[in-house]
Amino acid sequence: MGFPQARAMRALYYSGNSSLDDALNWIVEHENDADIDELPLVDVDIEIESSEPFPVSEEIKRAEQLRDENRKRKEEEEKKLQREREKERIQAGKNLLEAKRIAEQNERKRNLALRKAEKEQEKRAREKVRQKLEQDKLNRRSMLGGNPQESHAAVNSSAIRVQEERNSKPVYKVAKTDHLSNCLRSLKRNHKGEDARVRRAFQTLLIYVGNVVKNPNEEKYRKIRLSNPVFQDRVGSLKGGVEFLELCGFERVGEFLCLPHEKVDTEVLKSAGSALNTAITNPFFGLLST
Structure with a gap:
């Protein structure tokens, strides 16, 4: 029937050597045992060779069918597990790419915000210096006895000249x-x-x-x-x-x-x-x- 000799002898021994069906049932139930193909450590003398054809009963056919079904089920489960792992790997790759894209987008937004803030800060600093210079000129003119309004007008005129000179700088x-x-x-x-x-x-x-x-x-x-x-x-x-x-x-x-x-x-x-x-x-x- 295709079983190794050690497995057949083990099945006959542990099934009590009562019948072929019992031995086959024992093999089906214990086919996953680690020592299934080891000879039993007992003194036995079992004649397993015979010149007569061995009749195949319905129980034997069912046992073989059960074994085939178990093998096919395990193969299908393994294939299904492999498909699921592949799906998880692909999804993980997509998630990684999406996370990288979002990080780059956020970095670009942050850089733009920093650049805008830097320009605004520099603009406010320049404006503050300009106002202080104008105020200093106004204070000096007031201390010399000039009319504050005229001084303010003079400061504005001076500011315009300064701006014109700045625009005309080399x-x-x-x-x-x-x-x-x-x-x-x-x-x-x-x-x-x-x-x-x-x-x-x-x-x-x-x-x-x-x-x-x-x-x-x-x-x-x-x-x-x-x-x-x-x-x-x-x-x-x-x-x-x-x-x-x-x-x-x-x-x-x-x-x-x-x-x-x-x-x-x-x-x-x-x-x-x-x-x-x-x-x-x-x-x-x-x-x-x-």
């Missing part, structure tokens, strides 16, 4: 201001995660620039030793620090950064100071490229 002045701001943005991005160190560098640069503006004739304010430990710690060791001073007019002369007196450009230095103030006070400065 292109290289505007480009220089943009280079200064871009240099500070690059410095902040190059040292991302070091906010305290970057802020200290901006403050130190503001001191250098302010000293030259206030004392353009003092050589000590226009000369910086590159090997100075304080300078190296606060500015020189940061990528973009020395470049910013060079944009302000400083030149490398041996182991010094020097700003020749004849090359002191007050407007450029004031633009540098304004860019540094914005970089220090604007929390969104440098987060995005312009």
Whole structure:
């Protein structure tokens, strides 16, 4: 019937060697046993060879049919399990792609919001400086005994002239201001995660620039030793620090950064100071490229 000899002997022994049907039923019930094909550890002498044809009863046919059905059922269950796993894998891939798309979309929205906030902050800062300058002019005129209304009108007229002069500035002045701001943005991005160190560098640069503006004739304010430990710690060791001073007019002369007196450009230095103030006070400065 196709059974291994050890299994047949085991079935005959444990079924009491009573009948073929009992032995077949035992095999069907125990076919998943780990030791199903091991000989029983007993002394038996069973003659299993016979020259006569073995009759196949209905019980044997049912046992074989049951075994085939069990095998087919297991195969179908395995195929179904494999299909379900494949569906889960495909769905997991789709979920991952969707999550990635949503994350990228949110990142774009965040970048746009940060850029808008940075521009608004810079606009408010410029407007605040403009208003303060106008108020200072008005106060000075009032102290000199002028009519406040006339002074205000004069301030407005002056503001218009300033705006006209600003619009008529050479292109290289505007480009220089943009280079200064871009240099500070690059410095902040190059040292991302070091906010305290970057802020200290901006403050130190503001001191250098302010000293030259206030004392353009003092050589000590226009000369910086590159090997100075304080300078190296606060500015020189940061990528973009020395470049910013060079944009302000400083030149490398041996182991010094020097700003020749004849090359002191007050407007450029004031633009540098304004860019540094914005970089220090604007929390969104440098987060995005312009």
